[in-house]
Each structure stands twice: as C-alpha cells, then as structure tokens.
Amino acid sequence: MPHSTHVTLAQVAAAAGVSIATASRAINGSTRKVSEDIRQRVAQTAEELGYLPNLSAQTVVKGAAPVVAVLVSDIADPYFSSISAGVMAGAREAGLMVTMATSERRSEDELEMIRTFRAQRPRAIIVVGSRQEPDERTAEIENQLQTYRDSGGHVVLISQGPSPFDLVEIQNYDGAKQLAHALVDRGGRSFGIAAGRRSLRTNVDRIAGFTDGLAERGLSLADGAIAEAPFTRDGGFTAMTELLGRREELQLDTVFATSDLMAFGAATAMRSAGVIPGQDISLAGFDNIALAEDVTPALTTVDVPLEEAGYRAVKLALAEDPAPESLQLGTSVILRGSTPQR
Amino acid sequence: MPHSTHVTLAQVAAAAGVSIATASRAINGSTRKVSEDIRQRVAQTAEELGYLPNLSAQTVVKGAAPVVAVLVSDIADPYFSSISAGVMAGAREAGLMVTMATSERRSEDELEMIRTFRAQRPRAIIVVGSRQEPDERTAEIENQLQTYRDSGGHVVLISQGPSPFDLVEIQNYDGAKQLAHALVDRGGRSFGIAAGRRSLRTNVDRIAGFTDGLAERGLSLADGAIAEAPFTRDGGFTAMTELLGRREELQLDTVFATSDLMAFGAATAMRSAGVIPGQDISLAGFDNIALAEDVTPALTTVDVPLEEAGYRAVKLALAEDPAPESLQLGTSVILRGSTPQR
DNA sequence: AGCCTAAAGGAAAACGTTTACCCTATGCAA
DNA sequence: TTGCATAGGGTAAACGTTTTCCTTTAGGCT
Structure with missing residues (x-):
C-alpha cells in the first residue's frame, strides 16, 4: 500500500484554506510573493501535519x-572514503544529497552504475579514479557521461585525466618524483616498487614520476624491480613478497609502494619474511592516509x-563556468621513520 | 534549461509506433503481457534513442x-566505511541505490538528514551507531523514524538498541568481556581504559563488558583508570596521554582502547611519551579494522x-516480517603482538 | 470618476511515469 | 451461429509537485 500516510501539499x-499553488509558494518559495500572514499560516499547518515535500515530485x-x-x-578503502568525506561536505554546503555507488573495480559495473545514476537525473556525477586503460567499455562509459553532460549535467573526474570533462587532478607524477629525490637524499641506492596495476593511470603516473626522479639523480631501476599486483593492501603484500624473492639480485635497500595501503601490506610481508621495515629495507607509500603516522615505523x-x-x-x-576545467592539487613529501638516513 | 535533451517514454x-502504455509495459514489464514482436521493437527503439527511465517519475x-x-x-572512519561497504553490497543485490549522509556526530544534523531522507521516500533508512544519550532531540529523531515507518518505510538501527526498530546489534558487551578474560590470561593485572564518550551506547557497553570481565577474574579498575575522550583516533591520543599522566599511581600494565582507531592514537601517544606499546604497556583495541594486523606490534x-x-x-x-527483529552479530577476540604474555 | 498598474490569490497545465479501465479481435464451446 | 472469455492494444486518470496564466482587488494618478 504505497501513498499511504504521506501528507501531501x-x-x-x-487545512490552511488556501490553494495548492499558494501553499507551494509559501513553503518552497518562488519568484512570486505570498503575503506574510498566509505564509505563516501555511508554514504552521505544514508543521502541524508533519508535511515533507516529495522530492521526486519536485524533481x-x-x-x-x-x-x-x-x-x-x-x-572501505580509506583513499576513497576520504575523498567521499570531502564530497559529502561539499554537497552539504550546496544543500544536496549524495548517492553513492561502488564499482568494485569492474568496468562493467561502472557502466551499469553510471546508467543508473543518469536515471536519477542528479545535478552532478563525480567519478573517482578507477579509470582503466581505454577499451570498448570505457568508451561506452565516456559516451554515457557525454550525453549526460549534453543534457545539462555536470561531470567531474577525480584523478584520472586527460579527458573532455572537468578534472580534479592529483599531482601523482610530481609527488612521486619528489619522493624519489627525498629517498635518494636519505641514502637509497637500489630501489624496488610495489606497484598497483598499471591499468590505472594513478599507478602509471606514480611509477613514472618515481622512475624519472631517480633518473634525475643518476639512478635507474634494475630489471624486475617493479612488482605489479592489485592496488590494495593484499596486493602490497603480494608485490612485496615477490620483490623479496629477488632481494639479493636487486640488492634492495628501499621500496616504494604506490599507495599507503599497499605499503601496509608490504610492511607485513617484510616482517613475515623476517625483514624489518625501515631498518633492513626502507619503505615509503603514497596518499598519507590517516593511519600512516600511527604505524611503526611511521610511514x-x-x-x-x-x-x-x-x-x-x-x-x-556546481560552478557556472562551462569550459572544462582542470584543477591541480599539490602534493608534498612527508618523511618519517620508515625511511631513515642510511 | 531543464527537460532539455532527455529522451522520454x-x-x-x-518512434516505435505504439502507445505510451504499451511502451511502458514493454520496457519495465508489468502484470500485463505485450506481444513479443512489439516488445522487441520497443526495446530496440529505446536502445537506439538512448532512453533511460526517469526514476523520479516512477517514484x-x-x-x-x-x-x-x-x-x-x-x-572517513573505517568503522563506518566498512559497514557502508556491506550496505552497498546488500543494496546492489536488491537492485537499490544508496544515498548516504553524514551526521558529523551532531544530533541536530542527524535530525536534519533524516528529514531529508524522508523527503526522498526511500525503501529503507539505516542508521549506524551514533545514538546518543536520550534528549529532546533524539526523541524527535525517533519520532521522525516512527512516522516514516508508519508510512510504510523500513528502519534498521545498527549497533544502538534497544529501540522499537529493527536492530542489528554487535555484541559489544560480550566481546569486551571475553577480551578482558583473554588479557588477564596474558598476565595483565592493572588495567586502564582509553574510552570514547559514554554518551555513545557502544562505549558504555564495551566499558561495562570489560569491567565485568575483569570482575569475573577478581580484578577491578582503580579510580581514574578510565579516561574519556572523543571516539576518534585523536581522542585515543588524548585519553592515553591522560592515562600516562597517572601511570605510576595506576601501575598500568595493560590498556584497552574502546576502538582500534583510538588504539592507534593511543599507541602513538605512548611512543611520544617514550613508552613502547606491547612491551612497556600492552594495548588492545576493538573492531578489528583492516589495518589492525599491519601495525607494529600487531594490534x-x-x-x-x-x-x-x-x-x-x-x-x-527488506524482509517481509513486520515484527521488529533484533539480530545479534557475534564477536571474537583476536590476540596479537600488542598484548604479549607477561 | 476613470484608468492603469501592481500585488497576490487561484485554476489548470505541465513534468514523465504507471495503471485502471475500455475496446476490439480472436478462438472456442455449445 | 451465437455467446463468451481472453489476449493485447489504447485512453486517460492518477501520482505530487511547480509554474503559467487568468482573475480579482487595491491603490495611485490625472
């Protein structure tokens, strides 16, 4: 039994003895004015009856x-949940609700979710960094977003340019390069990378930045110094285990994990192999998630x-500007105990 | 310019040369049948035109x-984001979207968000564990939820009974009690608790369970052995710092933080005071969030x-059953390096 | 007094769906 | 052949709003 007990306009x-039109104007405002006494009377009856506007009808x-x-x-990944927290703060300021979906890192789900989003006619769609290498499915996704935007919606991609949409970019390349410099300064000479899948741009950029940063210091990565695994905590464990298998031949003294989460997994992998992170092998991550300073050694x-x-x-x-914009967010290296001076 | 380019039914x-009614039945099904050839033709034109049903209109x-x-x-708190992940999985199975809001732990915002939720006419409202001590505002919240349910909605509270609504309860009391037993078995004798605010039931239960567990082993907490602070990572830092100020008088050998997040903060507080967690003072948390096993010592x-x-x-x-149900989810102690045998 | 304008209320048309109801053709039993 | 059920199409009413007009009233000018 739908439509059951909802109070309607x-x-x-x-109850207030006015027309629906007037009630609407009184409650949700409009260009048209309503005399103050009527406005008050309507507002009060609405309150008394417990009226709540039907958002769908308004939509x-x-x-x-x-x-x-x-x-x-x-x-559940702190990277995404932190970003989400920011989105929700922004949405609240703008008086908007947030509907959220997870793609579980599968682009078929991503496509499905975006179609469902579109059916909702939201004011904006924000897609956070799961961009894969282009294939027919990502093309279709881009297509969906295009027509969504053509019909008046706004699209913002976080951490996954280039694209025809508004972008919030994180300076993964620069950050990784600066990290490389800092690690060399700390005495690192033989590096390994515990990397997330290179199908994600984020990883590609972080790897490239790091490699280039080493190159600027006259260093380069040995063959097999990059271990690739899923971009998760467990992936970090896997990748690190793989690197440790080549420890001698690589003469590993420092490992860069392309995310803090991976670094956590990597640290645990080290310990289960009897290697002490920060002492036997230096370890650095990326993102500075909340817990990075709480682990030992601090990351x-x-x-x-x-x-x-x-x-x-x-x-x-929500900005007016129709021209696609790209926002660069700076990063900064934070040195902690996991990479002591060597 | 709204209503711009959206393709309508x-x-x-x-385009398919049928009536709107038939198109509706063909696309979104109903009790009524539609001949197969027409169904196909409609489906295909819909596809070609890129039709997407307007969810609001349907609603x-x-x-x-x-x-x-x-x-x-x-x-951004892993406790909540993990629960959210489960919610989203369940919603996806049921073919539902998820709209999410954060109360920032303020009950006035909570009230506002619930009203906004109601305006959306969702199938269900799930409130996760921010229940405070009863006051006039929480009463109003309960009121809102009541009338929402009366109008056919479903309400589930996670980790905050008792209440007239469906409940998913976490055995905080039992878990904390078992933890107390286990810590005593490991040789703990003088305990401290770094607790979140007792305005949250979760904290009350965990403290009570722990205290009772100690009592069952013939131990009790000294005066001032419970330090209360916000239920966050930083709160853990604060509470632990406070406990350390009374370290001598309390003869602290083991600290229970009422969440893992607080435990992380507590561990950092220890280290900044030159105390080694797990060695000088044992430390235990609650929740077993993903990173608990990655810190050192493992928590x-x-x-x-x-x-x-x-x-x-x-x-x-989403279950049929109209009677309010309460689901108990069991907990289990996980002993790791932060509480070695003494 | 007469006229015009502005203010503010109401009636009704939209918005995009679903669904109750109506209508026609077809098949089948008597 | 008649009667009748049924399958499957269409028309139009609903859902709860906003907004476009239309209408009335009051007030200000000349």
Missing part, C-alpha cells in the same frame, strides 16, 4: 534532482589532499 | 524510491563483522 493547502517538474552522485571503486609518504579533492570536485561541478 | 512510444507514481538511505557519523582486538552488519541490515530492512 494538497492536504496542507486544504519531475524541475528536471533535476538535488543530488550529487559519486562513483568510487571501494568505499614516509606523499601527502595528498584527498578530502579537499572531493570537496573541490563538488565545487567545480 | 513518449518519444520512444511514438512519484509508485510511492517509493528504489533507494536505501544510510546515515553514518563519519564516512590485539575484538573482531566485529562490520561489513556483514551492513549487509544484514539491508536484508533485514
């Missing part, structure tokens, strides 16, 4: 829902303003 | 949105099936 209007006539939709890979990493990225994405989406 | 119907007539709404305190804690809690909450909300 018509009921409020009747149908207005053509857009007061909603920003966010697509992330995995909300050297690159600070990324994740929450700000989410926040700015909303602002960008 | 009427357009599809026209208006159906009376409920295909949505489950989730209210959490802070999505002894109580495993809580967070993701399952979220998942089950959705199932519970």
